[in-house]
């Protein structure tokens with residue numbers, strides 16, 4: 001799969017990638033009663049310092065780059081669904097929390113691991129091309145970084161468009 | 173290159189190439205849902221497949237109710253009933269509100285066994301590593317999928333080998349002190365995303381309840397699961413309860429590749445305590461003495477076995493609960509409760525002034541026994557002391573012996589000094 005879009009690099013004011021962004025910073029527990037995915041986007045990252053107005057600034061197709069252990073904490077599915085709601089096309093992180101990773105893959109939301117990407121020199125606003133088969137991430141300014149490719153399971157579930165659709169295909 | 177224990181178990185349950193970092197499909201032996209998460213599993217299955225959904229294997233699928241048992245509020249009562257009706261229609265066995273903590277029921281009844289794979293909606297199911305089973309807690313979508321297909325996917329983790337050095341500990345030091353000591357050594361991210369193999373001469377001599385205590389807190393070390401090679405005694409138990417004479421456990425190859433090897437010296441192990449608000453905020457009890465204790469909880473999947481209550485009863489048989497301290501005891505399962513009744517331990521606890529509840533997660537999860545109020549200090553034998561988990565108060569984590577000594581003195585007290593002083597009297 002190929003992705004192309006404008007990136008948001010989740011950094012601190014000093015420009016370092018933020019690590020350990022937990023599910024309360026992504027989708028705070030005060031919104032957990034929200035079950036309509038169409039309405040979840042407005043709350044995305046509004047509890048992460050410096051990124052409170054992210055939902056208003058991002059556009060469909062954008063790509064997000066985050067630090068280590070993104071999505072640590074609780075198992076809430078809304079922390080994935082709020083990005084689907086905003087039509088973020090791809091989420092790249094140095095690494096993901098284990099449960100977050102499962103939730104994203106199971107709901108056919110594209111995520112890509114890129115350990116070490118923090119030092120690569122990508123900046124918010126760059127447009128990048130990503131090839132999920134090779135893991136290559138390249139910006140129009142020719143910054144190049146090698147992430148990890150999608151796993152087979154991830155491709156299976158993505159192309160079936162979700163875990164349960166995949167189960168149907170398994171039975172065929 | 174050889175393979176670690178988790179790789180061997182995965183190889184027996186998958187046709188994909190098993191290598192750390194690879195995501196593979198696994199065939200599951202057993203899946204279960206508890207009263208927390210279970211209703212969502214049912215709703216998801218019915219919304220995706222309709223009410224006549226066919227499950228992969230109802231005989232290897234279970235409900236285990238342990239969170240709020242019996243239900244003390246209407247939403248939980250409705251949710252449990254929803255699961256019961258679904259189970260009845262599909263021919264699934266329910267371990268109902270009288271049974272106790274699901275993971276412990278699985279061990280007692282042989283729903284899991286060494287070398288098997290068990291997934292469910294309880295995030296502490298990795299406790300089954302204590303008996304050599306790959307147990308894993310997952311979200312309701314994952315478990316609904318497992319009910320439907322009998323399969324799940326998993327990323328093969330790297331393994332850390334933890335080797336304990338030194339002589340085995342002795343009363344009043346217990347497995348909980350070993351566990352907190354290990355957490356103190358590794359920290360809350362020490363095993364992040366990895367499996368652990370616990371090894372060393374003293375590990376082989378541990379009995380089942382001690383192994384359960386140790387493996388129950390791998391979650392708090394950030395790990396996926398902590399395996400202990402089953403002893404002959406444990407293998408014999410599972411051969412008996414499963415009726416399968418061939419139950420055995422795959423061994424790690426001698427040339428298996430580990431992420432790293434940690435050596436932990438336990439020769440001078442003292443009673444340990446984890447101070448609020450984090451499980452890895454561990455120190456010698458000696459360094460924490462003096463603070464007042466308002467409440468004590470003995471139980472949970474970490475310390476709810478017969479032997480845990482026996483250890484506490486050694487104290488309660490000689491000293492009553494201190495005036496004004498609320499002491500709550502919750503056996504892990506109905507089987508544990510029955511044994512404690514038969515051998516007189518329940519009477520000992522009762523006579524000392526302990527409140528005794530029916531088995532389950534009560535006291536640990538927000539069940540029926542023992543939430544704490546703001547400012548209330550509780551000494552607990554469970555596995556998490558985050559604010560809110562057991563109430564608004566401050567929770568300290570310690571062994572049943574430390575908890576019992578605090579219960580009779582009304583303060584945080586080092587059992588070693590306490591027992592020495594009592595000897596001298």
Ligand code: SF4
Nearest residue numbers: 296472473533536537
């Ligand atoms: S006792 Fe506590 S940690 Fe253990 S399974 Fe029950 S709720 Fe979870």
